[in-house]
Amino acid sequence: TSYDEDTTNYLKRVFFEVYGHGRKLSKVERRAIEADTGLMSRKITYWFSNQKRRFSAELKAFQRLSNQGCIKTYDDFLIWCKENHVPELVPR
Numbered sequence: 001t002s003y004d005e006d007t008t009n010y011l012k013r014v015f016f017e018v019y020g021h022g023r024k025l026s027k028v029e030r031r032a033i034e035a036d037t038g039l040m041s042r043k044i045t046y047w048f049s050n051q052k053r054r055f056s057a058e059l060k061a062f063q064r065l066s067n068q069g070c071i072k073t074y075d076d077f078l079i080w081c082k083e084n085h086v087p088e089l090v091p092r
Contacts (some may be wrong), residue, residue: 007037011044015051016074020062061089 003011014033018025025033025048033044052059065071071080081089 003037003039007039010037011047012051013074015048015055016059016062016077019048019052019059020066020074020077022063058089 002008011033014025014029018029025044030041030044033039034041037044039047062071062074062077065077065080071077078090081087
């Protein structure tokens with residue numbers, strides 16, 4: 001399922017900031033996403049599950065850069081990729 005650009009960007013940001021720090025999406029976080037996007041819990045769960053496979057390489061890079069102190073947020077990650085000419089790591 002495709003979502004509008006704002007919703008997709010929001011979901012990616014939450015995905016990387018949760019899974020990128022070795023956590024899983026909590027019920028409170030899922031409810032916040034439901035409220036912010038209007039998506040049902042099941043759709044959110046499926047989206048996150050699918051993205052773990054789809055963004056595997058990007059997530060590993062995010063985790064590595066975060067552990068090294070190079071980045072803290074998803075926005076930092078996007079900036080780092082652009083500044084270091086690594087467009088293949090920018091999730092599409």
